[in-house]
Amino acid sequence: MTVQTALPNQERHSVSGFSGDYFCLDHLNVGYEGTVVIEDVNIGIAQGEILTLIGPNGAGKSTILKTITRQLEPISGVVRFNGVDWTTIERHKLAQMISVLLTERIRPELMTCEDVVAMGRYPYTGSLGVLQPEDQKIVDEAMELVHVSELAEKDFSAISDGQRQRVMLARAICQQPDLMILDEPTSFLDVRYKLELLNILQKMSRERGMTVVMSLHELDLAERVSDRIMTVRPGRPGVIDRFGTSEEIFTPGYIDDLYGLTVGSYDESSGRVELPAITGDPRVFVVCGGGTGTLVFRRLQREGTPFAAGILTENDTDYPVAASLAAELVAVPAFQVPGNEAVQQAQAVIDRCERVTCTLGEDRLTPSLRALVDYAKDKGKLA
Amino acid sequence: MSTMAAKRRARWTAGFVFLAIALVVLLILSICLGSVRIPLEDLFALFTGGEASALAKNIVVTTRAPRALAAIILGGALALAGYLLQTFFHNPIAGPFVLGISSGAKLAVSVVMILFLSWGLTVNSFTMILAAFAGAMVSMAFVLWLSNHVQGMGMLIVGGVMIGYICSAITEFIVTFADDADIANLHYWSQGSFSGITWDNVWVMLIVVAVTTVFVFLLSKPIGAFQLGENYAASLGVNVKRFRVLLVLLSSFLAATVTAFAGPISFVGIAVPQLMKGLFKTAKPLLMVPACFVGGSVFCLFCDLLARIVFAPTELSISVVTAVFGAPVVIAVLIRRKRGGE
Numbered sequence: 001m002t003v004q005t006a007l008p009n010q011e012r013h014s015v016s017g018f019s020g021d022y023f024c025l026d027h028l029n030v031g032y033e034g035t036v037v038i039e040d041v042n043i044g045i046a047q048g049e050i051l052t053l054i055g056p057n058g059a060g061k062s063t064i065l066k067t068i069t070r071q072l073e074p075i076s077g078v079v080r081f082n083g084v085d086w087t088t089i090e091r092h093k094l095a096q097m098i099s100v101l102l103t104e105r106i107r108p109e110l111m112t113c114e115d116v117v118a119m120g121r122y123p124y125t126g127s128l129g130v131l132q133p134e135d136q137k138i139v140d141e142a143m144e145l146v147h148v149s150e151l152a153e154k155d156f157s158a159i160s161d162g163q164r165q166r167v168m169l170a171r172a173i174c175q176q177p178d179l180m181i182l183d184e185p186t187s188f189l190d191v192r193y194k195l196e197l198l199n200i201l202q203k204m205s206r207e208r209g210m211t212v213v214m215s216l217h218e219l220d221l222a223e224r225v226s227d228r229i230m231t232v233r234p235g236r237p238g239v240i241d242r243f244g245t246s247e248e249i250f251t252p253g254y255i256d257d258l259y260g261l262t263v264g265s266y267d268e269s270s271g272r273v274e275l276p277a278i279t280g281d282p283r284v285f286v287v288c289g290g291g292t293g294t295l296v297f298r299r300l301q302r303e304g305t306p307f308a309a310g311i312l313t314e315n316d317t318d319y320p321v322a323a324s325l326a327a328e329l330v331a332v333p334a335f336q337v338p339g340n341e342a343v344q345q346a347q348a349v350i351d352r353c354e355r356v357t358c359t360l361g362e363d364r365l366t367p368s369l370r371a372l373v374d375y376a377k378d379k380g381k382l383a
Numbered sequence: 384m385s386t387m388a389a390k391r392r393a394r395w396t397a398g399f400v401f402l403a404i405a406l407v408v409l410l411i412l413s414i415c416l417g418s419v420r421i422p423l424e425d426l427f428a429l430f431t432g433g434e435a436s437a438l439a440k441n442i443v444v445t446t447r448a449p450r451a452l453a454a455i456i457l458g459g460a461l462a463l464a465g466y467l468l469q470t471f472f473h474n475p476i477a478g479p480f481v482l483g484i485s486s487g488a489k490l491a492v493s494v495v496m497i498l499f500l501s502w503g504l505t506v507n508s509f510t511m512i513l514a515a516f517a518g519a520m521v522s523m524a525f526v527l528w529l530s531n532h533v534q535g536m537g538m539l540i541v542g543g544v545m546i547g548y549i550c551s552a553i554t555e556f557i558v559t560f561a562d563d564a565d566i567a568n569l570h571y572w573s574q575g576s577f578s579g580i581t582w583d584n585v586w587v588m589l590i591v592v593a594v595t596t597v598f599v600f601l602l603s604k605p606i607g608a609f610q611l612g613e614n615y616a617a618s619l620g621v622n623v624k625r626f627r628v629l630l631v632l633l634s635s636f637l638a639a640t641v642t643a644f645a646g647p648i649s650f651v652g653i654a655v656p657q658l659m660k661g662l663f664k665t666a667k668p669l670l671m672v673p674a675c676f677v678g679g680s681v682f683c684l685f686c687d688l689l690a691r692i693v694f695a696p697t698e699l700s701i702s703v704v705t706a707v708f709g710a711p712v713v714i715a716v717l718i719r720r721k722r723g724g725e
Contacts, residue, residue, distance in 0.1 A: 071614050095620030108610040109475065110666040122608055122619040128669060129604035153387045175619075 014039060017243025019228055020046025021083065023179060023211055028077035029237075030060070030067040036075055036237040037063045043243050044080075045213075045228055047178075048205050052222045053215040054249075055232030055241075056259050061215040062103070064232070065183045068213065069100045081179065095123035099175035101168055101182040107157055113167045114152040117143055120174035142174035143167075145200060161188035169197060173204070180204075182214035186221065194218070198225045220271025223250055231258055267320045274324035275301060282308035282327045285346075285353040285381075287372050291317040292359040297325045308353060310346045311338045311368055338368040347375050356381045395670055398663045402677045406455070409684040413451040414443055416692055421447075453580040453588065454687045455680040457645050460592045460637040462659075462679025463599060465652025466671060467634035470606055471627065472530065475716050476540055478652030479638035483522045483546030485649075488642035489573055490550040490557075491518025496569055497561045508587040508643070515639035522546055523635045551647075574700040575646040577687050584644055591640050596676060599633055602626075603668035610666060648683070649702040650709025655679045657716050682708070 018024075024044035031037035038060040045051050053061040066072040068079055070086075078085050086094060099120065108116065120142070121135040131139070143149045146166045151159060156167065165188045172180055180201070186194045202225060204210040216222040222229060229249045233241035241258065242249050250268040255261070263276045284300060284307040286293050293309060298321070300307045309322040310330030322329050330346045332338045350356055356376035358369075365373060376382040415421045425439040465478040479485045495514035499506045529542040558570050571578070605626050608616040617623045641648065659674040660666055686704040693699065 069618060091622060092620035095618065100618045102614055104612060104614060106612045106615065108666070110660055110664065111610060116611065119608060119611055119619065127601070127604065129607055
C-alpha cells in the first residue's frame with residue numbers, strides 16, 4: 001500500500017518564508033561561475049532559531065551554505081545579518097559573529113587538537129595571536145562541552161573522523177558566534193555524538209540565543225531539532241520548495257515526493273524509513289497490535305514473504321509499519337473498536353494465507369482478535 | 384595537562400638553546416678552520432682589539448667573517464622561504480629550489496650580469512636582487528599556473544623541477560657563450576657558493592633579509608590560521624587573497640636575495656623546516672619562523688664549512704653538501720607521510 005498524495009503540479013518557483021529578520025537571505029541566486037543552482041532563495045529567521053536545510057543529494061544545500069559562509073559569491077541578492085548587508089561588515093567583526101563547520105577535511109601538520117580548537121579564538125587575539133588566560137579558559141570550556149578534553153594533546157591528524165568532527169565543533173563554539181553555520185555536521189558521528197551535537201546546538205540556541213543554520217541528511221533528526229526547515233528541490237535551477245516548521249514540512253507523502261522515493265517509504269510522523277513491501281498474495285497473516293508486530297513485519301520483509309496484518313486501528317503503533325510493508329492490511333479508523341465487518345474481512349484474508357502468527361499474549365487479545373485466533377486454530381493454520 | 388604544556392615549553396627552550404650553541408660553535412669553527420688555521424687566541428685578540436698576526440686579521444676580516452655571516456643570513460632566508468612555500472602549497476616538500484624559483488632568479492641574474500658587463504657597467508647588490516626577484520617571480524607565476532592544473536603535491540614538484548632544469552640549461556648556455564674573463568666568477572656562482580662575499584654585500588643582505596624576516600614574523604597569526612585551509616582561514620577573518628599574494632612575494636623575495644648573492648642552493652628550503660618541525664614537534668608559526676631562520680643559518684654554516692675543508696684546498700659547491708644532508712630528510716618525510724596514511 002502506498003500513500004498517494006495529490007501534490008499540486010510542480011510549480012517551479014521558490015517559496016518565500018519569514019519567521020524573523022535577524023538573518024535573511026534576500027532574493028539570493030546561488031551557483032557556480034554564473035550558473036544558477038538554486039534560484040531566488042528568499043527567507044528570514046529570528047535570532048536563536050535553528051534552521052535546517054534538507055533535500056536530496058546534489059540539490060544544492062551545500063551551494064547555499066557555501067554562499068552564506070562566503071566561500072562562494074552570490075550570483076545576485078544579498079545576505080543580511082541584523083539588517084546589515086554582510087559584505088559591508090569588516091572581516092574580523094564578521095568572524096566574531098559567525099563560525100562555520102565545513103565538510104572539507106583538513107590535514108594540518110603537527111597541530112594538537114587543542115591547537116585546532118584554540119584557532120577559534122583568532123578573531124579575538126592580538127596581532128601575534130597569543131592566547132590570553134581568558135581565551136584559554138574559553139578553549140577549555142568548549143572542549144569540555146563536546147567531550148574532547150581528553151584529546152587535547154593528541155595530534156589532530158591521528159584521531160578518528162568522528163573525533164575530528166567534534167574537535168572542529170569545539171573550535172566553532174570557542175569562536176563564540178552569534179550565528180553558527182554547519183554543513184552536514186552529523187557525518188562521521190555515531191548515534192551518541194549525533195544526539196549530543198544536536199543537544200549542544202539546541203542548548204546554545206536556547207541559552208545564548210545563538211542562531212543555527214545547517215544542513216542535515218537525517219530527516220528524523222532534522223524534524224526533531226529544527227525550529228524552521230527549508231527544503232531544497234533539485235532542478236535547473238533548483239528551488240526552495242517549502243519553508244516552515246516541522247509540522248508544516250512533514251506532511252504525509254511529502255518526503256517520498258521531495259526525494260523521489262521509488263523504493264521503500266518514509267513515515268513523516270515517526271521519521272522511520274521502510275524498505276519496499278513484498279507484494280503478491282499474502283502467505284502469512286500477522287495478528288498484532290501495540291507495537292508487537294513491527295519486528296515481525298520487518299523479518300518477513302527480509303525473508304521476502306508477502307504477508308497480511310490486522311486488525312489494526314490507524315492509531316496503533318504497528319500501523320505505520322504495517323501500512324508500509326504489508327501486502328494486505330485490515331484496519332479501522334483511529335479509536336474505533338473493530339466490528340464484525342472487519343473480523344469477516346480478516347477471516348477472508350486468513351482463508352488465502354498458509355499460516356497465521358499471533359504476536360500478542362492470550363491476556364492481551366481483544367474480542368475481535370480472539371475471534372481471529374480461534375478461527376485460525378479451527379483451520380489448523382495457527383503457528 | 385599542564386605537565387604536558389610544561390614539557391612542551393621545555394622542549395622549545397631546549398631547541399632554541401641547542402640552535403644557539405650550534406650557531407656559535409659553527410661560527411667559530413668557520414672562522415678558524417681552513418687552509419690557514421687561526422688559533423682561538425688570535426680570534427679572541429681580534430675581537431678584544433689585542434695583538435693578532437696580520438695574516439690572521441687579513442683572512443678573518445676580508446674572507447672568512449663575511450663568508451660566515453653570509454651563510455648565516457642567507458641560510459636563514461632560504462629556510463624561511465621554504466617554510467613559506469610549504470605553508471602556501473600545503474606541501475611539505477615544497478621549497479624555492481625544487482619549485483624552480485631559485486633557478487629562475489639565477490637565469491635573470493646571469494642575463495643582467497652579462498648585459499651589464501658587455502656594456503662595461505658594474506652590477507651593484509640592489510640591481511642583482513631586483514634581477515633575481517624578477518626571475519623568481521616569473522618562475523613563481525609558472526608554478527602558480529601549474530598548481531591550478533595539476534593534482535597532488537608530487538606533480539607540482541615535478542613541474543617545478545622541470546622549470547628548474549629549463550632555467551639552468553638556458554643559464555649554462557648563456558654562460559658558456561659569454562667569453563668574458565669575469566664570467567669565470569659567474570660560472571662558479573651559478574653552481575651556488577658563499578665565496579667572494581664582500582662586506583658591502585653583507586650589509587645589504589643583512590638589511591634586506593632582516594626587514595623581510597620581521598615582516599614574515601608579523602604574519603605568524605594568519606600563517607597559523609592558513610594551516611586549517613583557506614576556507615577556515617577566511618571564516619576566521621583572514622583576507623585570504625591578500626595573504627596569498629604576500630606569501631608569494633615574500634618567499635620569492637627571500638629566495639631571490641639568496642640567489643643574487645650565493646646562487647641557487649638546493650635542499651635548505653625543504654629540509655630545514657622539516658628538521659625544525661621534528662625538533663620542536665610543533666608547527667606554531669610563532670616558533671617556526673625564528674626556528675627555521677636560525678636552523679637555516681646553522682645548516683648552511685655547517686654545509687659551507689664542510690664544502691671548504693673536506694677536500695681542501697679544492698672547494699665543493701655548496702649544493703653538493705646541502706644535498707647530501709638535505710635529500711635524506713626529504714626522503715624521510717615522504718616515507719613518514721606514506722606510513723601516516725597519505
